Amino acid sequence: MARRTLSLRVNGKRRRVSVEPDEPLLWVLRDELRLTGTKFGCGLGQCGACKVLIDGRPIWSCMTPVEAVADGREIVTIEGLGQPGNLSPVQEAFKTHTAFGCGFCTPSMIIEATALLRDTPRPTRAQIVARMNGHLCRCAAYPNIIAAIQSAAASGDGGEEA
């Protein structure tokens, strides 16, 4: 294959990239757009470190060819949810609950939790677990992550800012 110019909509902005069309979205975000908050953990859809929102739904960016999300699909990465000093409610809850160790899995956890709370504003513990189960955290911050999501839910609006 050869490089092609594609148009992407990322965090509310239109971006043009020249890439191999089958390049996983993950590497386009990281290297072409320098949005490095989305992480590589396996490239196989098994760790959940790479999720972004596509039209509001969390998907594995490591498994998604960039051409599949070009032309008008709405891509939201962790950078689109909030910035230092202006955190989204879910980010704020992860901060107060120390819902991380090394933090490597955290951006993707926050992406998933944001979508979860939009779909299910008052999730039970079981609903949180079922929805988050594809995300691995080797630091095992799990109890704190569950607590953070519960508290973001209790505080009402867990939705994204962007």
Add this chain to the structure above:
Amino acid sequence: MALSRRRFLYGLGGTGLIFVFDLSCARETPTPPVLLPAEGDDEEALVAAATSARFDYRGWLVIAGDGTVTAHTGRMELGQGLKTVLYDVICQAFELPREKVELIMGDTALCPNDGPTTGSNATRGVAWRYWMACHAVKSRLLDEAARRLSVAREELVYRAGEISVRDGTRRPLGIGRIGTGVRELSEADLESAAGDLPSYVDKQNPSVEAEAIVTGTKQYAGDVMAGECLYGAFLLPDYHAPRTRLLSLDLSPAEEVPDVVRVDRLGDSVAAVGRTFTAVQKALAAVAAEWQAPPYPPDFDNETEIRRRRKLSRMIRDKGDVEGALAASDHVVTESFVTQYATPAPIETHTAVAAASRRETTAWVATQNPFQARERIARTLEVPEERVRVVGMPPGGGFGEKASGSVGDRAAALSSLVGKPVKFVYSRRAHFQQDLKYKHSVVLDITTGVSSEGKILVRTIDFHQGHGRGTRKLYEVPAERSRLFRSEIGVQNAIMRGTSYTQTIYALESHTEMVARSIGLDAIEFRRRNVSESAFLPLLDRCAEMLGYGVDLPPGRGHGFGICYHGVHQYAVVGAEVAVDRTTGEITVTKLRGAYDIGKVMNRNTATMGIKGAMIWGLSYALFEEARFDAHRSHMEAFADYRIPRFADIPEIEIDFLQTHRPEVPRGCGEVPVPPTVAAICNAVYDATGRRFYTLPMTPERVRTALSR
């Protein structure tokens, strides 16, 4: 980085002070004193001296002209909260806001080599030492200010970065304007500061990294030079060491892959460099290479081989009349336990970026040990270490695995091959296959003799593999013999969260409850009668209470405990409740409770997170983790092949801190929760099923098979 270096030089030069102190308390032997360059010496010479090997295990506190306090440490933030605790300590000691404190970690050009970041000694060994040093520094600042202002020291007070005269006759003096040059703090200075140390108050600040982490802006090695450098990777045989020879090779299909810059043979491996991660992976997949297989037969039965090849390594302990005590015992219980091989499996694979040249090389490495990475890079490039700068990047999980490793030197080799900066991110498969080290399988034979009153009279332990550690300061044992055997198995040993105590405590504490049952004694009561450290008594009671121990449980459920003594006065008691499904063999841990006496808790937020995480590691070791490999190679390629905990596995966890033993000093807590959790779960499974599992992990297949027998 340039700013930091200026700041460092600024502090060293005419307008500030640098304090140097010994950080070697975590080691057996103290660091020998060094001769510091005299005041006013050339700045570059000072930096060179500061970062040379002669300064091993020293801490640095730099007070810049503007009153900013900067600590330079070669230690790394691993997610254990060291960075947060160091900020807390320095801000509190100097009464300064965060903005007036800086921390430079893991940069070999700016930090002293104060050792690798492993084990749980970081808060105990580093943060507390800094707390003492900060107070010693304040005291020295008062001395110097008194001289400078020609007033009696008693007339001066330190407050929030300023020294003022009590009677208010003069303007306060900022600490950046008191003097210049380098000062060494002696052990006596630190001890005298320790003598009247104010009590450290845990303000329960959120992690200093929180904002960066939750916004995705924390920088890991893979985020360095995004979009600005090439990617590279190596194709290596999947075999364990020793390395095998490359027999045949065809690179042409790889060279055709778009965006590939270079594919080349390097020794007995293949190097590929390209514009994207994906291109490099595709290129390596297209290489046709054949390696010579290792000469030995691929399969072996682990326990049989360990026993068959055993050689006595050392007598660990031999006290009292063991044979006589065994004969005099009312009950004797003998059991054998086998632990699995395990691997750290962090979510971030090995990652480094290197910009190499013969003149100067900089590498950003995800590591727990930047100085070791520097040494390896220098060796690989055949240049002196002074020409290599490693910027240690905080790992996305290390757990011991990133305390050593080749990713830095491999990235440097790739970079020097193409003469451009290269990023090397291991694929998940490469991470699971290449240079893999394993937490060792240990085989333990344990015999205990007890009196019918429930007192331990004698114990013998034969350890096969491991270090034979973890039995001290648990129980009063009048006669004892323990021996360590080693067997040549050809698998590289890994350091892994939880230490070698994990294997020992799993076996010993499982055994403890079997001994208690053999004489019909309750597990808590038996421990109460036999523990050698009184610090365990309140912990046992508290843990039993938190677990709700003593009430009757429905069938298929059980309670169990484990205790552990680790490091310097870390005491832990963990209790577990499990539910066992006899048809599926599935074990569900429904509750974990931990009672800890670890002295001063420096930051409850990061400490609690770390302890719960460590308990989940214990759960995982008991139920899931098992590295599969044969004498040739690892059989793991993806997370699907190596089960680690997920959300659905997580029980309700509660912990409590009891501070009965020297509560004013922190003693660390990173690892002590792991071993007793393993034992507690095993004991709870026994309580629920009446079956003891002598091999870990307790997988559904193993449980099903055992229960259907």
